[in-house]
Amino acid sequence: MSKNYWITDKPLQIQTCVDQVVRPEAGAICTFTGIAREFTKGKRTLHLEYQSYVPMAEKKLAQIGEEIKAKWKEAEVAIAHRIGRLEISEIAVVIAVSTPHRQDAFAASRYAIERIKEIVPIWKKEHWEDGTEWIGDQKEQTSYKERMPEKEEMTDG
Structure with missing residues (x-):
């Protein structure tokens, strides 16, 4: 397990990821927590099952971290996926990103979750009341780049 990027079959703790990115020069830490939801497209989910090719998945998580550091030079990143x-409401993924300024932390965190869906070999099996289905492609209908505006406007409010 990499210090900042790991796959585990144990319950995830948000603070574990946050601890990896806390540093004096960071003025912001943004966390994203993905949880198992009860309803997907109108179908009631009973529970989820995730599988992964762990060595490659951890390499891809680290790649995402490097992509973030290339784009947001002062970012520090930690990502864990279960x-x-x-069960419903259990944590599936935690992302923590620290940067000197909040707008970069927000943007980098969003980038991380979208890239996880695009490139990390993790498969989800949804268990519904009336059957099951493996979901290999967890991306939304459009890619991250298509959904992101060229320049996000943030205010200091």
Whole structure:
């Protein structure tokens, strides 16, 4: 397991990721927590099951971290994803990004979750009341770049 990027079958703790990115020069830490939801496209989910090719998945998580550091030079990143059976409301993924300024932390965190869906070999099996289905492609209908405006406007409010 990499210090900042790991796959585990144990419950995830948000603070574990945050601890990896806390530093004096960071004025912001943005966390994203993805949880198992009860309804997907109108179907009631009973529980989820995640599987992964762990060595490659951890390499891809680290790649995402490097992409973030290339785009947001002062970012520090930690990403953890859970595999195995998850009950509704259990944490599936935690991302923590620290940067000197909040707008970069927000943007980098969003970038991370979208890239996870695009390139990390993690598969989700949804268990519904009336059956199951493996979901290999977890991306939304459009790619991250298509959904992101060229320049996000943030205010200091």
